Amino acid sequence: MTRQPKDSRWGRSTLGVAALALGLLIAPGAFALPSRGQPLPEFSARDLTSGSHASKELKGRPTLLVVITDKDAGDKMRGWFDAADKHMEDSVHRQSIITLKLPFFVSEGSARGKAKGQVPQTYWKDTWLDKNGGMAKALGIDTSDTPYVLALDAQGRVVASVHANADSPEARTIWSALSK
Secondary structure, three states: OOOOOHHHHHHHHHHHHHHHHHHHHOOOOOOOOOOOOOEOOOOEEEEOOOOEEEHHHHOOOOEEEEEEOOOOOHHHHHHHHHHHHHHOOOOOEEEEEEEOEOOOOOOHHHHHHHHHOOOOHHHHHHEEEEOEOHHHHHHOOOOOOOOEEEEEOOOOEEEEEEEOOOOOOOHHHHHHHHOO
8 A cells, every 4th residue: 555645645635725715616596697798597486476578578678586595685675676766767677686596395385475565566576586596596696685777778688787785876776777
């Protein structure tokens, strides 16, 4: 049996750490929101009335897309829609996504029912929900109590994106992208 020199063990552990760091960098959530000019990734979900939808439906008109990944971020999402009334034309579509990572014992129906209690009925079909984080994974975002917001053009391409609250300076990026 041959012994490995100490330096080779150090080299292997350094490589192991480097591989772990690389793995963390390419893990879901390590990537940012889709950047300017990119199409919205493909995903599907059900709205609060259980209607089935796909991201390709967001083509055809400019859209404000507000995404929350935390069950307690509803007020911050509403803040974006309240501010939108002051900063955008009514012709800009308003779409909300609630993408959570809930325990297996919480049914999607239960989550949908809870969301219905916080979303005005007028917007139930424009509020898509998934309880397994599938839309968050498709968008490359992680759990946060701060909303992720995208401005989409009529072709479904991202024209601006931020991870911020509606009253933050970063919000100007969204308002200027959707006021053109």
